[in-house]
Amino acid sequence: MIALTDTVDAPVDRVLDLIADRYGPAVGLDPSRVEVDREHGRIAYQGGWWYRGEYEVTEEAGHTRVTHRVLNVAGRGSRWAVPLANKFFIGFRDRTTAGFRELLREAGGSR
Incomplete structure (x- = not known):
């Protein structure tokens, strides 16, 4: 649905820590799973x-x-329904990009 990439002047461990903190035990989608x-x-x-x-x-x-x-x-049978069922898809790319940019700022700024 979306892919974003950039570089930051921060150690890998710092960035991983920020992401792990962001997706801690529960962020609202149920059931949820975090893999690290x-x-x-x-x-x-x-x-x-x-x-x-x-x-x-x-x-x-x-x-x-x-x-x-x-x-x-x-x-497979319901993949097509995702955009129809989720009204928040309007602006989804912008919100996802903004969240990614904020993560990079927290980590040390993008290059």
């Missing part, structure tokens, strides 16, 4: 019937590259 793989720099949050947000955080040439993807993980 620090060794590979990945954090995923899956909740509700369709939403999965994935972050990949890697060291790159002295900076940290942060990639955020939002995926529609609804079942």
Whole structure:
């Protein structure tokens, strides 16, 4: 549905900590699941019937590259219904981008 990427002047661990804090135990979608793989720099949050947000955080040439993807993980038969069922899709890309930019600012600013 959306993929964003940028680099920041912050250590990988700091960025992973910020993301993990942001997607702590519960952020409102039920049932939800948070997956943290620090060794590979990945954090995923899956909740509700369709939403999965994935972050990949890697060291790159002295900076940290942060990639955020939002995926529609609804079942095959209901995948088409996600945009119709969720009125908040109006402005979804702008809100997702703004949240990503805020995360980068908190981490140390984007390059």
